[in-house]
Amino acid sequence: MVTTALEWLPGGGVTSPAGWRAGAVDAGIKGYGDEPRRDLAILASDTPCTGAGVFTRNAITGAAVSLTRERLANRVAQALVVNSGNANTVTGAQGEHDARRMTALAAEHIGIEPEAMLLASTGVIGRPMPMELVERGIAAITLSPDGGHDFSRAIMTTDSAEKQHAVRFTAAGHRYTVGGVAKGSGMIHPNMATCFCFLTTDAPVEPQWLRSTLRAVADVSINMIDVDMDTSTSDTMLLLANGAGGGEPVAAAHPAAGALHAALEAVAVALARDLARDGEGARTLIEVVVQGAASREDARRAARTVSSSPLVKTMITGRDPNWGRVLMAVGRSGAAVDERTTSVWIGDHCTLDRGTPADVDLTQVSAAMSGDEVGIRVDLGRGDETATAWGCDLTADYVRINAEYTT
């Protein structure tokens, strides 16, 4: 699909595409720790956008998820207000009221329609949003084309590093940029594993193609990572396209469709890898490629089961080339598996060759597992379908981070 060259922009992010600005403040919502840290931010386009979202499948959702879902259904979107420190979840009617008021305040502050302001909240659950702090904070936010960095800092919680990427490409005679930012897929101090991923572009995009493309992109990026299998009540992925780059709206038959899809996928996959690598306590990124599956669903299921298996994760922690654990995980994934056609590679080393343990020097394989990224490849020998999933090793630090917090 990709024939257009993608140019990665060093230090780029959500405000790299034309017509995007952002800003953030320390509103005091997090309310702990000594140093001031940003916890409230706005990301805005200068003009109205086409927008789409993918949300948590958890049956319990925060007020922000309901509100943002509703607004995207109305097909109006121009900006996003985000806070960390309070998830506004299990807060009842008061929570819904507060969510609407947050977006009204943010919209008024930057001068757009309230209905065009989206919302995402992460943090502690079951506690009312401190609206006085929110009101004061929003009033203090200044938007700037260089605000992507501040924005990415404001949505971080236990993340150890910022996660931002941007790519540029030329298609159909126009130069377009796609930017993205993400935050923490490990459990969020103090309550929830929340994953945010926000993508922006200056390409003009037809709404229906935007929605189906976002779903396809989510399925090969954010939906293929797993830090601890726990699904937050606030997981949110958004894509907003403002068209500032000019040209006709991109849809399926448009000459820029392939390049735009590839650019969105590249940024989303880069963010997904960042998220997996930065799982709580993680030292190693695990990339699992499953090939030779009878169906795409089988490939996805097998890849995700391997990348999220506690026994595979601890085998990576211990640099132990224990292919039996990989085979066990594939076997319990629900995919069609026959040990006689299954092969397993750890790094470049074949450890199981169509059901027969390979004659391999395990010391060498263990040495190949010492980097900060380990590849596992499984060929099921049953068909042509492939999928890639990412995870991280499970360390004593994960336990410490998640056990030591006291509500």
Added chain:
Amino acid sequence: MVTTALEWLPGGGVTSPAGWRAGAVDAGIKGYGDEPRRDLAILASDTPCTGAGVFTRNAITGAAVSLTRERLANRVAQALVVNSGNANTVTGAQGEHDARRMTALAAEHIGIEPEAMLLASTGVIGRPMPMELVERGIAAITLSPDGGHDFSRAIMTTDSAEKQHAVRFTAAGHRYTVGGVAKGSGMIHPNMATCFCFLTTDAPVEPQWLRSTLRAVADVSINMIDVDMDTSTSDTMLLLANGAGGGEPVAAAHPAAGALHAALEAVAVALARDLARDGEGARTLIEVVVQGAASREDARRAARTVSSSPLVKTMITGRDPNWGRVLMAVGRSGAAVDERTTSVWIGDHCTLDRGTPADVDLTQVSAAMSGDEVGIRVDLGRGDETATAWGCDLTADYVRINAEYTT
């Protein structure tokens, strides 16, 4: 269902029912460590039995699972040979041959038909069974009515304690005994999480009722525990009934059916709790009761999701009464859940009351979590169905045990 009193037999196990004997040796199959440890054992009835089995759902299975499944389908069973140290899995045609030979040797040694000998193997995978050691070991086994203790030692791997129970009851004018033994649901050094659970009785039982009752018992015991979500290639649960207690074969309408079912369930649940409590690195047993579910499947799913959630497990490790993690797990379980009707108790303390955070002293709740067993109760407020699941906390020791082994 239970109206008959069950008498627990202190120190009882698989040889407590009449007509059962067992024995074990150190055959050297484990082949590591300094002290001799038992790794090969036989459990046998003096007379032929009715038998049934429940096996791993992993698509990859060991040769022992295939053979035992086949023999139970033929409805002949009288004894069981078990080894630890080698799972005889991913061993191809040689593995199948070795499995048959193991049962033939064991059957000849104790003087029964080869077809009546069942087999279970756990340990390293992908390596041929050391048949010379097996042959020498089987020849050295002596059966005794007091051999249950030796048998339970021989099937232990990383288990920190033996798991045996027996109960006695009187029904339909006969006194019957049910015994059981289980081993390690935590990951087995060096390769697999394997769970064995073997039940014996001297009640006479009709084959079809035996099969359906074992399935029902497994569904509320062994199938409701979770140490690390990884499913072994060798998980095996067996029930053998020799009828030595006398009387007519028990079937659905038999006056002893209810009492026998209750006795089997009591022993299996006690073993399941032992297994969860002895998860690798675990310090605390977690018992999760979900009530008020719209369907039995919803109740089971929600209970298992809570008991296996890494965030719930680490919340128990940290003695943190973080009901938000429980709600999150219930929400992602797939069960019909509405936060407005959901209540959560930790120990005896209600922390969420039909969607509203309860006004509870969290210091007191945390103190209630300091024992070696923590109860979590969730009322979904959607119906009348209930289920109970067991798990254990996730500690840094789990990571150490599973990461430090090197193949």
